[in-house]
Structure formats: C-alpha cells, structure tokens
Amino acid sequence: MPRPAVNVAVRAARAAGNIIQRYMNRVDSLIVEEKSRLDFVTEVDRLAEAEIVKELKRAFPDHAILGEESGQIGKSNKVWVVDPLDGTHNYLRGFPHYCISIGFLDHGDPVHGVIYDPLRDELFTASKGDGAFINDRRMRVTKREGLQGAMLCTGFPFRQREHLDAQLGMTRALLGQAEDIRRTGSAALDLAYVAAGRLDGYFEIGLKPWDMAAGCVIVREAGGHICDFAGREGIPKSGNLIAGNHLLAAAMVKTIAGSAGSALLSA
DSSP states (O other): OOHHHHHHHHHHHHHHHHHHHGGGGGGSSSEEEEEEEEEEHHHHHHHHHHHHHHHHHOOOOSSSEETTTTTTEESEEEEEEEEEEHHHHHHHTSSSOEEEEEEEEEEEEEEEEEEEETTTTTTEEETTTTTETTTEEEEEOOOOOTTTTTTEEEEETTTOOHHHHHHHHHHHHHHTSEEEEEESHHHHHHHHHHHHHHSEEEEEESSHHHHHHHHHHHHHHHTOEEEEETTOOOSOOOOOEEEOOOOHHHHHHHHHHTTTTGGGTOO
8 A cells, every 4th residue: 555655746746747738738928947058947847846755745744855946845854756747858749758747855864755737647656665566556677687688778867968978988888789779758667667677777867856756766666777878876966867676777887887988077
C-alpha cells in the first residue's frame, strides 16, 4: 500500500497533469519565455507547479519545496523536489513524451518518488524500502549483465554545451558496444523507463535535482543502481548521472572512463 506522502504526491501530480492536458491542443497560444539559452518555460509549467505546491503545502505545511520554476520555498530538512513539466520542449512541439516529477528528500536522502505521464495515464511510484510500482504493478530493472545487447538512453546537455564533445565521445564509446541509444527529451521518464525495464540503462550530463530526485528513488527501489560517472553511488551533486542494474552501471562507468573528454566530467 502506498505511503500517505506518496498518495499526496500522486494527487498533486494528477492535478498538474489535468492542467497540462487542458492546454495541450493550444500550445501555439501559450506564453513562452527563454529562461536561459535553449531553456524554455511556459505558463503551463508555472500553473502546474503552483497546483503541486498548493497540494503539498496543504498536507505538509512545515516541509520545504524546491521547484524548477519557483525555486526554494521554505526551509526544512524535509524537501519536496518538483518538476511540473519535464519535457517542455517536447510539449511545445506536440511530441508526446513528457511528465510530472515529484521527489521527496529527508536530510538529503531520497525517500519517495512519483513520476506521472498524463498522456498514457502511467504512474510510477516508489518509497524507500517498499519497492517500485507502475500503476500498482511492481517494477524491476532488467537483468542485462553488460553493454552487449543493451538499450540505453541519454540526453544532450543543452544547458552545458561546453561538454558536447565529451558527451559525443562517451555516446560513441557506449554505442560501440550497446544495441542502441535513445534520446527522448525527458530525464524523469527515462529513469522511470529504466525502473520499468523498458530501457536497460541511462546516462546524462548536468542534470538538476528536479530532473532526477524522483527517478533515482524509483530506480533504486526497482533494484537498480544510481551513481556518477566516476562510479560514486547516490544522487550526484555534479548532475552527471548513470542508472541501470549494478552490473550494467559498472560497465557504463568503465566505458565512459575510457572515452574522449570524460576526465572533465568525473571529478
């Protein structure tokens, strides 16, 4: 049975999903701002985040919230980390792959995660020690023992284009051994898909806390492994993330370490 905190986050995610879907067929009329180069925000992002904040604050008035759009709200060791629309670029172009991501950290430790895909009505949830679920069905990462035959996923660092050469180097090295690599445009959904066994592994440069907080809990609870490019376990402060089962993650760390330019990213 889901924890009460997860039930609150699910309610918040579904409320945000209703807002996102309501505007889906009129994206041409949305107000869009460029927060920084190639990093866009819409009024839908802000409306969805406001709805999530309202639900979380109603249930947990003493908790802090770290939102992609609103920043830090309140001070507490118990922090909800929110991305109201992960995949804004996809949403604006009508590309049907985006989600809401809500994670909960207790003294920095990832405890709960909720990722909701409103288009497919798929709900990925997990709590520390309880396992991971998709629409109430238990999920497990794949048993792939190495890169051979692996289906990987990544994202390109639009916020950090100075790392593009390193990204292409590690992508080339991994693709030399793996079956294929996908690039979908939603880090949170990519991590949920690793947990669900739809992807074997995932890697990306420069993620923000709201991109990965929920997904990291869900992957771990599905039996997976989270680390940085140097193999250090846990949510990486660098934002350079690897996810997969333990054997595959180790193989990815080894391959990335030998790729061009990777030394710039493993510190």
